[in-house]
Amino acid sequence: KNEVEQSPQNLTAQEGEFITINCSYSVGISALHWLQQHPGGGIVSLFMLSSGKKKHGRLIATINIQEKHSSLHITASHPRDSAVYICASHSGGGADGLTFGKGTHLIIQP
Amino acid sequence: DVKVTQSSRYLVKRTGEKVFLECVQDMDHENMFWYRQDPGLGLRLIYFSYDVKMKEKGDIPEGYSVSREKKERFSLILESASTNQTSMYLCASRKERGVDTEAFFGQGTRLTVV
Numbered sequence: 001k002n003e004v005e006q007s008p009q010n011l012t013a014q015e016g017e018f019i020t021i022n023c024s025y026s027v028g029i030s031a032l033h034w035l036q037q038h039p040g041g042g043i044v045s046l047f048m049l050s051s052g053k054k055k056h057g058r059l060i061a062t063i064n065i066q067e068k069h070s071s072l073h074i075t076a077s078h079p080r081d082s083a084v085y086i087c088a089s090h091s092g093g094g095a096d097g098l099t100f101g102k103g104t105h106l107i108i109q110p
Numbered sequence: 111d112v113k114v115t116q117s118s119r120y121l122v123k124r125t126g127e128k129v130f131l132e133c134v135q136d137m138d139h140e141n142m143f144w145y146r147q148d149p150g151l152g153l154r155l156i157y158f159s160y161d162v163k164m165k166e167k168g169d170i171p172e173g174y175s176v177s178r179e180k181k182e183r184f185s186l187i188l189e190s191a192s193t194n195q196t197s198m199y200l201c202a203s204r205k206e207r208g209v210d211t212e213a214f215f216g217q218g219t220r221l222t223v224v
Contacts, residue, residue: 033213041119041198041218048212086152088213098213102152 002027004089006101014109019074021104023087032070033098034061035086043086046072077108113137116201116216123223129188131219133201139214141204142184143168144176146197147218153200159184191223 003026013019023032034046047054047061049070054061058077063070074081084103117132135142141160145153145168155168157176165176173195177185184203188195201216 035213035215041200041220043200043202043215043218045212045214088153098155100153102150 002029002089002099004087004099004101006085006087006104008104009102010105010107012107012109013077015078017077017108019077019081019106019108021072021085021087021106023070023072023101025068025070025089025099028065028068029089031090032063033088033090034070034072035088037084037086037103039083046085074106079108079110082107114201114203114214114216116199116219118219119217121219121221123188123191123221125192125223127188127191127223129191129221129223131186131188131199131201131221133184133186133216134182135184135203135214136182137203137205137214138181139203139205140181141206142178143202143204144174144184144186145200145202146170147200148197156186191221193223195221196223197221 005024007022031048031050033048035043036046037043049061049063058075060073084105086103088098088100090098114135123129143158144156147153154170156174157168159165159178162181175187199219202213204213205211
């Protein structure tokens, strides 16, 4: 069974800092998702990637398939980036196949 | 933009009540999912559906049932609510079965059973 581990569980940083959140998974996957959840509950999909690197604004996601590891980076962090970031792996097949990490609670202080 | 809409943001129900949580998506997605999210446990799959009238159990289906009479609507039913079903419930949809596609989530329903 695929296990998804995120680190750190909690992260507090100052505005402007470069942020890295890590995600490791235990079995081969077909895709990895990064999700953002703001206070209040709604979840937004940030990235879905199966290789290499993707960038959207100040957010960058990378994945190393051989090492079974992905990272989410935030450059020039801002208080509005404060949220829970969740990675989820897709093992392929079936209607779901998503295994979620427990999330990283990020707080950016002004 | 894909939109997944849950009928309520907050609900308070009494133990033993029958509770309906509704979810509607507007992008003709085949797959719809119900998750619950609890502190320290992350998202856990309750039920999913890959077509109208089709449903499959997820990891924690006990105490729940679902209904999908129309493609755009997926309902989660708590037959007799209990306090251990107090949680955040999230609905999601994805385009196709077995294909890597982006997942779209609703805004969540925070259910409290008293």
